[in-house]
Amino acid sequence: MIKAIVYQSKTGHTQEYAESLSKELKIPCCSVRDAKEKVKKHDEIIYLSWVRATSLVGYKKMNKKYKICCVGAVGAYPKSTEYIEQLKTYNHIRQELFYLRGGINYEKLNKFYQKLLKIVGRAIAMENPRDKAMIQLFMVGGNFVNKKQLKPMIDSILEGRENDE
Numbered sequence: 350m351i352k353a354i355v356y357q358s359k360t361g362h363t364q365e366y367a368e369s370l371s372k373e374l375k376i377p378c379c380s381v382r383d384a385k386e387k388v389k390k391h392d393e394i395i396y397l398s399w400v401r402a403t404s405l406v407g408y409k410k411m412n413k414k415y416k417i418c419c420v421g422a423v424g425a426y427p428k429s430t431e432y433i434e435q436l437k438t439y440n441h442i443r444q445e446l447f448y449l450r451g452g453i454n455y456e457k458l459n460k461f462y463q464k465l466l467k468i469v470g471r472a473i474a475m476e477n478p479r480d481k482a483m484i485q486l487f488m489v490g491g492n493f494v495n496k497k498q499l500k501p502m503i504d505s506i507l508e509g510r511e512n513d514e
Contacts, residue, residue, distance in 0.1 A: 350393060351376055351393050351394065351395060351506070352376075352377075352393055352394060353377050353379060353384065353392065353394050354371050354374075354379075354394065354395045355395070355397075356378060356379075356396070356397040356398065356421075357397075358380070358398075358423075360399075360453070360457040360458060361454065362399070362423050362451030362452055362454070362492070363399050363421075363423040365494050366397055366449050367397045367421075370395065370502065370503070373499065374503065374506060374507075390414055391414075391416055392416065393415070394418070395417070395418060395421065396411050396415070396421070397422075398411075398421075398423065399424065400423065400426075400436065404440065405422050405440045405442070408440050418509065419444050419445045419447065419502065419506065420445070421447050421502060422436055422449065425452055425486060425491075426450070426483075427483075428450055428498075433446060433448050445505060447501060449498045449499065451493060452490065452493045452494065453486055453491060454490055466487055470483075470486075470487025473487060
């Protein structure tokens with residue numbers, strides 16, 4: 350039985366998805382920091398975190414500590430099967446992985462990340478100048494959080510619950 354939704358959020362997009370998922374499934378959610386006190390080691394959880402390039406932040410550590418039934422990866426890039434497979438391979442994810450598009454919020458990033466993402470934006474502009482949407486995202490930010498993106502994850506979790514009963 351899933352005890353909690355545990356999330357790690359940098360600018361709030363992942364937290365927003367975790368809280369929406371919590372309401373839909375009626376499962377409590379908490380940050381990684383709060384999970385230390387609220388969730389027991391080896392409890393079954395849903396883990397949501399943000400993506401830094403191709404790294405799912407905190408996944409390796411959380412996978413050792415808890416029994417993760419499925420993973421939500423929140424990133425700025427548009428969803429693609431190729432990118433999801435890359436995330437699974439790079440992070441050695443064996444659980445079902447759901448990609449949720451978040452965004453970039455420059456107001457909540459420190460100067461280092463602001464500069465880094467602007468460099469990425471310039472690199473995208475040089476490599477693929479026609480990709481105006483991605484250039485715009487990396488230069489000024491954007492928010493693509495949409496609760497509808499959670500539907501495949503919710504359906505899968507609910508189906509798993511039915512199979513457990």
